[in-house]
Amino acid sequence: MNEAGSAELSIEALSGSPRRVRRERIISRAMFCTAFVSVVVSALIIYALFAEAWIFMRDVDWSATWGQIGWFPRRGIYDMPTLLVASLWTTAIAMVVAAPLGMGAAIYLSEYARPSHRAFFKPILEILAGIPSVVLGFFALLWLAPNVVAHIGGEGGRGSMLAAGIGVGILTIPLVASISEDAMAAVPKSLREASAGLGARRAVTTLRVVLPAAVSGLVASLIVAVSRALGETMVVFMAGGAADAAIKTYSPYDGSLTMPAAMASLASGTDQVVGEGLTFQSLFFVGLVLFMLTLGLNLIGDRFVARVREQY
Amino acid sequence: MTTGHDTRLDSFNDTGLDPFNTKGGRPEDPDMTATDQRADEPVLDPAAREGAELPTERTVIFDVEELNVYYGDFRAVRDASLKVHKNEITAFIGPSGCGKTTLLRCFNRMNDLIETARVTGSLRYHGVDLYHPKVDSVEVRRQIGMVFQKPNPFPKSIWANVAYGPRVAGLAKKGPAMDDIVENSLRKAALWDEVKDRLDENALGLSGGQQQRLCIARAIATDPDVLLMDEPCSALDPIATTRIEELMHGLKDDYSIVIVTHNMQQAARVSDRTAFFSVEVNPESDTRTGILVEYDSTQKMFSNPADERTENYVTGRFG
Numbered sequence: 001m002n003e004a005g006s007a008e009l010s011i012e013a014l015s016g017s018p019r020r021v022r023r024e025r026i027i028s029r030a031m032f033c034t035a036f037v038s039v040v041v042s043a044l045i046i047y048a049l050f051a052e053a054w055i056f057m058r059d060v061d062w063s064a065t066w067g068q069i070g071w072f073p074r075r076g077i078y079d080m081p082t083l084l085v086a087s088l089w090t091t092a093i094a095m096v097v098a099a100p101l102g103m104g105a106a107i108y109l110s111e112y113a114r115p116s117h118r119a120f121f122k123p124i125l126e127i128l129a130g131i132p133s134v135v136l137g138f139f140a141l142l143w144l145a146p147n148v149v150a151h152i153g154g155e156g157g158r159g160s161m162l163a164a165g166i167g168v169g170i171l172t173i174p175l176v177a178s179i180s181e182d183a184m185a186a187v188p189k190s191l192r193e194a195s196a197g198l199g200a201r202r203a204v205t206t207l208r209v210v211l212p213a214a215v216s217g218l219v220a221s222l223i224v225a226v227s228r229a230l231g232e233t234m235v236v237f238m239a240g241g242a243a244d245a246a247i248k249t250y251s252p253y254d255g256s257l258t259m260p261a262a263m264a265s266l267a268s269g270t271d272q273v274v275g276e277g278l279t280f281q282s283l284f285f286v287g288l289v290l291f292m293l294t295l296g297l298n299l300i301g302d303r304f305v306a307r308v309r310e311q312y
Numbered sequence: 313m314t315t316g317h318d319t320r321l322d323s324f325n326d327t328g329l330d331p332f333n334t335k336g337g338r339p340e341d342p343d344m345t346a347t348d349q350r351a352d353e354p355v356l357d358p359a360a361r362e363g364a365e366l367p368t369e370r371t372v373i374f375d376v377e378e379l380n381v382y383y384g385d386f387r388a389v390r391d392a393s394l395k396v397h398k399n400e401i402t403a404f405i406g407p408s409g410c411g412k413t414t415l416l417r418c419f420n421r422m423n424d425l426i427e428t429a430r431v432t433g434s435l436r437y438h439g440v441d442l443y444h445p446k447v448d449s450v451e452v453r454r455q456i457g458m459v460f461q462k463p464n465p466f467p468k469s470i471w472a473n474v475a476y477g478p479r480v481a482g483l484a485k486k487g488p489a490m491d492d493i494v495e496n497s498l499r500k501a502a503l504w505d506e507v508k509d510r511l512d513e514n515a516l517g518l519s520g521g522q523q524q525r526l527c528i529a530r531a532i533a534t535d536p537d538v539l540l541m542d543e544p545c546s547a548l549d550p551i552a553t554t555r556i557e558e559l560m561h562g563l564k565d566d567y568s569i570v571i572v573t574h575n576m577q578q579a580a581r582v583s584d585r586t587a588f589f590s591v592e593v594n595p596e597s598d599t600r601t602g603i604l605v606e607y608d609s610t611q612k613m614f615s616n617p618a619d620e621r622t623e624n625y626v627t628g629r630f631g
Contacts, residue, residue, distance in 0.1 A: 190464035198477035199454030
């Protein structure tokens with residue numbers, strides 16, 4: 001195409017194959033669509049939640065949601081504090097179990113374990129993570145209640161917030177452990193060497209160098225675990241010691257309904273949801289509260305992480 | 313300094329950096345300009361040290377005999393024997409993979425951190441077998457400090473970085489005593505004047521050269537006997553490198569220094585003795601084992617080495 005001696009290029013020589021350019025564009029759009037599906041689904045969920053919850057909030061007699069004797073949705077008594085206290089108790093108990101055990105496991109795996117021990121413990125943690133929550137619900141009700149709860153002041157023969165909380169805690173141990181371990185493994189080896197080179201023992205290195213440097217990941221692991229514990233349904237439904245309705249109680253030895261457990265019992269049952277006019281909508285209202293709680297928790301967590309993180 | 317010390321070496325040391333000077337102002341010191349000029353003078357040429365024999369009666373700090381280091385079945389260093397002397401700078405040079413860093417990391421038992429590492433032979437520190445079962449590696453590292461290849465300050469404040477070692481060793485708690493240690497260490501590392509107004513700031517905000525001097529300050533804060541330096545300037549620019557080298561000259565009055573370096577000129581500039589390592593390739597297993605080829609005074613190593621391999625290396629014919 002060139003005249004003799006001319007070094008000029010045509011635009012076409014550098015435009016590439018039109019077919020390949022087109023194919024690349026199609027692939028890029030297809031990938032965008034798949035990513036967009038999750039956005040659409042999220043929006044739909046929020047919409048469904050808000051729509052029904054809105055009906056509840058518009059029509060409910062608000063005095064029925066506060067200061068009542070308990071949660072009796074089929075009789076038009078929607079005492080939210082009952083559910084909130086139960087959720088708080090089970091989540092708190094779960095974290096008392098999961099935070100030390102999960103972080104301890106993470107510290108062991110990341111800082112202490114020899115490769116051979118790691119190869120033994122890590123898969124076991126993963127198996128624990130894979131146990132269906134129904135199984136853990138049974139475990140909490142049939143083993144934890146008589147063998148643990150009964151020995152720390154509770155009754156062994158039935159479910160309770162304590163039994164459910166411990167069960168949820170066991171469920172979240174692998175979650176805390178794996179996120180914490182990732183955070184600690186991301187701390188550069190050179191920092192551990194610096195610390196060791198200054199005559200620090202492993203415990204000191206872990207406490208003063210690794211944990212502060214990994215704090216964002218550690219906090220993240222706790223936040224994820226709290227969200228998971230707040231939202232956990234099956235274990236608290238089975239081992240929480242209450243179904244359909246609950247009397248308000250502040251004692252973790254009693255049975256009660258957490259928010260998701262209350263939702264599960266509303267949505268189950270042979271009679272569908274019958275009762276007072278707004279019973280069905282109360283399910284969505286509880287869901288909305290739960291959603292707002294976990295959302296707020298994540299926002300607070302993000303802020304906290306940004307403030308205390310040691311950048312490396 | 314011993315009586316047998318050659319005055320020519322003193323002129324080598326004359327960097328204007330008095331390690332006992334704790335009054336500060338060092339970087340602004342008029343002597344500093346003299347130091348800078350020194351860089352252009354033939355002092356850097358090892359030949360200038362011709363005839364400067366090193367005294368042999370100096371205290372031996374490390375006595376290495378027939379040392380072998382293995383990673384699993386792989387032998388990284390074979391039969392190394394040498395003596396490291398007090399208040400000297402000993403340089404390990406050689407091509408990549410020749411085991412010089414591995415050997416250095418035996419001196420403070422840093423190799424213990426590697427699961428598969430194993431050491432045979434004898435390594436005595438002031439006469440004590442460092443690998444005796446009763447010796448605690450943590451205690452060893454309190455006496456033998458280390459500066460690493462890449463500056464690795466903790467993501468903490470400058471103050472907290474320097475205070476880390478003394479705190480861990482229980483030398484001092486927060487307060488005036490610790491403040492003194494921090495200040496003295498930073499002065500010795502020629503960093504005090506640059507950071508005295510921002511001790512609370514994150515150490516990662518410092519430049520690479522400053523970070524490395526902070527790491528040196530951190531290492532000397534525990535008042536060690538020996539400083540091990542693993543290619544301390546390899547991640548730094550020439551100006552920062554010059555500062556670290558000047559610093560080392562000042563530090564050797566207080567400490568004994570062992571430095572691993574890739575840079576032959578650096579070894580020639582800073583060290584009193586040099587050990588040259590080379591690689592031996594096993595044709596059967598295709599593994600590379602480090603061997604100590606020659607160890608002598610730096611002046612001799614660079615002007616008249618006994619081994620042909622050393623000569624080829626220092627004259628740039630290989631490696």
